[in-house]
Amino acid sequence: MTSADWATKDFYKVLGVSKDASADDIKKAYRKLARANHPDSHPGDKAAEERFKTIAEAYDVVGDPEKRKKYDELRTYGGGFGPFTTGRPGGGGGQPFDVSDLFGGAAGGGGGGGGFSDLFGTVFGGGRTRQQQAPRRGADIETDATISFLDSIEGVTVSLRLSSDAPCPDCNGTGARSGTVPRVCPECDGVGMHAASVGGAFTMNETCPACRGRGLVVDDPCPSCHGAGRGKSSRTIQARIPAGVKDGQRIRLRGKGAGGERGGPHGDLYVNVKVSPHPVFGRKSDNLTVTVPISFDEAALGAEIKVPTLTGAPVTVKIPPGTPNGRTFRVRGKGVQRKDGHKGDLLVTVDVHVPAVLDETAREAVQAYRDATAGSDLRANLLAGGAR
Ligand SMILES: [Zn+2]
Numbered sequence: 001m002t003s004a005d006w007a008t009k010d011f012y013k014v015l016g017v018s019k020d021a022s023a024d025d026i027k028k029a030y031r032k033l034a035r036a037n038h039p040d041s042h043p044g045d046k047a048a049e050e051r052f053k054t055i056a057e058a059y060d061v062v063g064d065p066e067k068r069k070k071y072d073e074l075r076t077y078g079g080g081f082g083p084f085t086t087g088r089p090g091g092g093g094g095q096p097f098d099v100s101d102l103f104g105g106a107a108g109g110g111g112g113g114g115g116f117s118d119l120f121g122t123v124f125g126g127g128r129t130r131q132q133q134a135p136r137r138g139a140d141i142e143t144d145a146t147i148s149f150l151d152s153i154e155g156v157t158v159s160l161r162l163s164s165d166a167p168c169p170d171c172n173g174t175g176a177r178s179g180t181v182p183r184v185c186p187e188c189d190g191v192g193m194h195a196a197s198v199g200g201a202f203t204m205n206e207t208c209p210a211c212r213g214r215g216l217v218v219d220d221p222c223p224s225c226h227g228a229g230r231g232k233s234s235r236t237i238q239a240r241i242p243a244g245v246k247d248g249q250r251i252r253l254r255g256k257g258a259g260g261e262r263g264g265p266h267g268d269l270y271v272n273v274k275v276s277p278h279p280v281f282g283r284k285s286d287n288l289t290v291t292v293p294i295s296f297d298e299a300a301l302g303a304e305i306k307v308p309t310l311t312g313a314p315v316t317v318k319i320p321p322g323t324p325n326g327r328t329f330r331v332r333g334k335g336v337q338r339k340d341g342h343k344g345d346l347l348v349t350v351d352v353h354v355p356a357v358l359d360e361t362a363r364e365a366v367q368a369y370r371d372a373t374a375g376s377d378l379r380a381n382l383l384a385g386g387a388r
């Protein structure tokens with residue numbers, strides 16, 4: 001017995017029941033036949049053994065309401081199982097149902113060699129079908145997330161609402177109104193492709209316009225998806241944004257993408273992170289930056305100033321006498337903490353502040369300073385260079 005026999009075999013006929021026999025009738029017919037042909041009652045009788053296997057395999061399918069339903073659906077596609085292999089593997093609107101469900105597990109009943117698992121390989125020539133039945137990894141999904149500056153430094157868990165393409169739940173992806181099934185495209189006989197003449201003796205395959213390559217046409221479309229068989233599903237997930245993420249960084253979260261098909265793994269989720277700017281702090285690699293105003297007397301005479309940190313108490317920074325405007329001081333370990341434990345620094349840049357208004361006392365003090373430094377001309381070198 002080859003598995004190819006099964007493709008054309010009528011399980012109802014094997015059991016001697018009509019196509020619309022009740023589950024009870026099928027069971028009775030099976031029991032009667034199984035008893036009559038049981039190998040125990042026919043020791044050494046090869047023919048009886050074969051008959052028994054045939055009966056058991058038939059009952060394994062039509063005796064199981066789920067499998068029977070699928071088997072019946074298969075048979076309504078006319079001409080056998082052809083459409084499933086000739087359609088585009090994995091493309092278009094997807095399969096109306098999972099063929100591997102039916103044929104993968106149906107061999108149990110009577111043994112009979114490879115049973116149904118081999119069936120498709122034999123009948124449909126292998127490769128393509130196997131590929132179509134193989135588990136398929138879910139799609140990758142991409143989304144955006146905007147987080148605060150502080151969250152970008154410390155890491156944060158965000159709720160992300162994801163929508164993805166999924167089989168329409170109302171028609172299970174067939175595109176046909178509930179209770180109906182798509183039929184084989186009469187234009188391309190389910191192939192999904194046409195041989196179109198392109199002049200002379202040459203022909204080219206083109207996608208069948210009637211079914212757009214699907215190999216199936218829907219007469220009575222599913223009202224939910226209008227026959228497309230696909231719908232949007234949306235879900236909310238919690239995603240961990242790691243500490244130290246930068247604005248514009250793309251984060252990959254493994255296995256958080258769309259679900260796989262036929263037991264395939266989930267795809268990945270890519271999150272494009274936008275970081276809102278902070279009013280005080282900036283970032284340069286693993287270092288935080290902050291600009292602090294100092295007065296010109298602090299710059300000239302030196303000072304100890306308090307500088308804020310992002311997450312902790314302020315730190316004291318020593319400004320030495322004679323500090324020019326724009327000089328940057330480094331406070332170690334007050335920057336961004338990396339995953340490996342390395343900590344960046346806080347870079348403090350001073351901005352010498354010139355008062356817009358001076359009261360009388362202050363004005364006199366500055367005048368006294370001017371008198372005390374009257375001998376030096378800051379621009380002497382500059383002017384000497386420019387004169388030439
Ligand atoms: Zn077609």
Ligand SMILES: [Zn+2]
Pocket residue numbers: 168169170171172173174175176222223224225226227228229230
């Ligand atoms: Zn639908």
